[in-house]
Amino acid sequence: MRDVSYDPNSKSAYECFNCGTIVRAESNPGTCDNCGSAMRNRLIPLE
Template identity: 60%
Template sequence: MRDVEIDPDEASPYECFECGTIIVAEDNPGTCPDCAGAMRNRWTAIE
């Protein structure tokens, strides 16, 4: 198994925990533009 190189300047998909809205952004948007819920990077595993 190999590690995947992540480019911090590359746009990533972010998903809202509350409503499920997905947006693509270079930086964490912080809150959802639709409902103001918390956003998470979909490339980061949830444990």
């Protein structure tokens, strides 16, 4: 069950795995501008 509604046309929050920087973007930015680590969509839970 998801408690957050997903709208593919809206900007999502992406968080850096390493430094925690949060960026709002329409698609995954790939790497963090601050440290170069991978980014994750905050709406998708980590397992």
